[in-house]
Amino acid sequence: MIPRLLTLLPCLWFAAAVSAQPFSDGQRPSVRLPEDPAALIAVVGQQRILLADLLPKVEAKIAEVTKRAGQEIPEAQLEIAKVNLVRGLLAQSIQNKMMREAFLIDQMGTEAADKRAQADAKLTSRARMMFHESQLPDLMKQYETTDRNVLDEKLREKGTSLASQQREFVDMMLGHLYIRDKVDREPKVSISEINDYYQVNRDEFLNPTRARWEQMSVLFDRFATAEEARQAIEAMGREAYFGGNMQAVAREKSQEPFASKGGLHDWTTKGSLASSALDQQIFSIPLNEMSEIIKDTDGLHIVRVLEREEAGVTPLSKVQDEIREKIRAEKIQQSQVEVMEAMHKRIPVWSLFPDDTPGANPLPTSVSRLQ
Template identity: 55%
Template sequence: MPLPTDPATVLAVVGQGRILLGELKPKVDSELTRMLAQAKTEVPEAELHYVKLRMTRSLLAQTIQTRMLREAFLLDQVGTQAADKRREAEATMAAKARQMFFETELPGLKKKAGVDSTAELDELLRKEGSSLALRQREFMDQMLGHLYIRGKVNKDPSISLAEIVLYYQEHRSDYEHKARARWEQLTVMFSNHPTREAAMKAVSEMGREALYGGSMQAVAKAKSEEPFASSGGLHDWTNQGSLASTILDQQIFSLPTGKMSEIIEDTDAFHIIRVLEREDAGVSPVGELQDKISKILRQQKVLEAQQSVMVEVRQRVPVWSYYPDDFPGAKPLTQVSARPAMQR
C-alpha cells in the first residue's frame, strides 16, 4: 500500500472539512522514533514502511470518527442554513472551545510538562510531534463530539427487574461456583529437617503454641515453612479441587470450620490447618447479583445507543478516504479529488 510523503496530501474529506497528512505525520514520526529507540536494532526498510503505514491508517480512522462527530454537532446547530451561518456557528464554538482549552486543559499540560510558559510548552509538544495549535484543535473536536454524543445518548438508562431476571436466566452458568474455602495453615517441610521425627516435633510445637497462644497467623509468620507463611499462613478463597495436594484438599473441604485440625501428613510435609469459612457449590441467587447485572445491562444499553448514533452520523456526514477500507461507509478519495471544490 502506498504512503504519501507530502504533508499537504489530503488523506480524508469529512463533511466539509479535510484531514491532511501533515496533521498526522508528526505524531506517527514521533511514535516511530520512540519505538526504534527502544528496539535498539536496525529495522529493515520494508518493515519500517509497513509499521508507519499501519500507524498512519489507524490514526486516520480515529481522526475521521472524531471529525465526523464534530461535523454532526455543527449540522445540529445550523441544519440546512447558508454557509455563512455555518461559519458563524463554527467560529462561536471555536471561541468557546479555545477559552475552555486555556482555562481547563492548558494548566494541566504545563504542569505535566514541567514548564511555566506557553511558548516552552509549544516547543516541547513540537518535539513530541504535536503543537499547541494541534492540541487545541483536537480539544475542540473532542469537545464538540462529546457534546453531540451526550445530547444523543442517555448515560443512565433505566433497567427493569424483568430485564435483570432475563439476563440472569440466560447467563445462569456464569454464576455457578464450585465449593470454596479460606483457611489458615502451619507447615513443616520434611526436607528442612534431618528426620521425620524432627519434623513432627517442630509441627507439634507450632500447633501447641497456636492453640494456647490463640493465633495461628502469628505462629505461621514466625515459624511456618510454606509459601504463605509471610502472610500468616492465610489462604484466601480457593475452589475445591484446585490444590496440588489431594490430601489437603480433602481435609479443607471436610473438617469443621473454626477448629484447628490434627496434624495432617502429606507426601512432603506435615500440616495443621483451620478452616475459616467454606461455601458449598451452587448458583449465586439473582438478588445478590442485581446491582452487578444492572451495571452490565446499563453499559450494554449505552454502547448500543452509541453505536446507533454512529450509524446515524455515517448517514449524515459523508466521508472520502485515501484508505476507504479502514472506515465503514467511506468512499475512495479519488471520487472527489478531481472536483474543482476540492482543488482550492
C-alpha cells in the same frame, strides 16, 4: 471540565497505529502516500484533512524509534511504517471530524451555509476558550513550563504543536457534545430485564465449594528424619492449642508459604489445592477445630477451617444491583454503537484509506486536487 479521557484518545489510537503491521517485510503497501505534504487525504463533510496535518506526528514517532534502535530504518520498512502511522492517525482524525460535523448539523439543521459557518465559528471559539482554561494549564504542568513559546517548541519535538493540540481539542470537544446529546447515560433497567438476565446467565452466578483456613506446616526436607518433623509439628500443635493463637505460632514457626501471614489462607475452591490430602481434610473436618496431623508428600500439617461455603447459586436478591449495572452498561454501549452507525451514514467521507472508515468512499483524483 472535559474528561481527561478526551486528551488520551489520540494517544491510544496512535499506539494502535504503531503496532499495526498489515504488510510483510519487503512488500510495498498497496496505497502509497502522496509526495506533497499539502496533498488532501480525506474530506469529511465540509472539512478537509491534509497529509501535512498528520506528518509531524509520524516523523516524530519514526525519529523516536530510530533513535531507540540506534540505526537507520531500511527504506522499505520506513515506507510501511509511515503508511501504518498515517492510517491510524487518519482514522481517528476522520472520526473526530465526523462527530463535529454531526453536532453542527444537529445544531443548525437546514440553515443556510453562512448561518452554519457562524455557528461553527461561535462553537469553535467557546471550545478554544475551554482549551485555554482546562487543557493548557495541564500541558504546561506536564512539560514543566509556563512559557507558551517554550511549550510549543517542546510539543513540536513530539510531532505536534500548541495550535495542533488546540484544533484536536476543539474537534473532540464538539464530538463529545454530540455523543453526550445522543446517548442516554442513565438508561432505565426493568425488574423483568434483570430477572431475564439472571435466568439466561445463571452459570455466571454459580459458586463452587470454597473455604478459608489457618495452617501450620513442617516440611520433610528441613529435617534429618521424618520423626524429627513429626515432633516439630506436634510441638506447634500443642502450643497453638493451649495458647489459643494458631496464627501467632504459624507466623513464628510454620514452614509453608503463608507462614508470614499467620498461615491464613483466603477463599480457595475445592479441588484447587496441589495437596489432595489437605484438600480432602479442609473440605470435610468441622469448622473452627484444629485438625489431626495431615501428611502429604511435602510434609506434615495442622489446619483449622474458619469458614466454608457449599456450592450453589447466588440468590437474585444479592446480585440484582450488579446485574442492573451490567445491563445499563450494555445499553449505553449499544446506544453508542447505534449513534456512530447513524453518524457514518449521515456524514459523507472520502478517504485515501476508505477501508479504515465504515461507509467511506475512495478519495477521487478530482477531490484530491481541491486544495
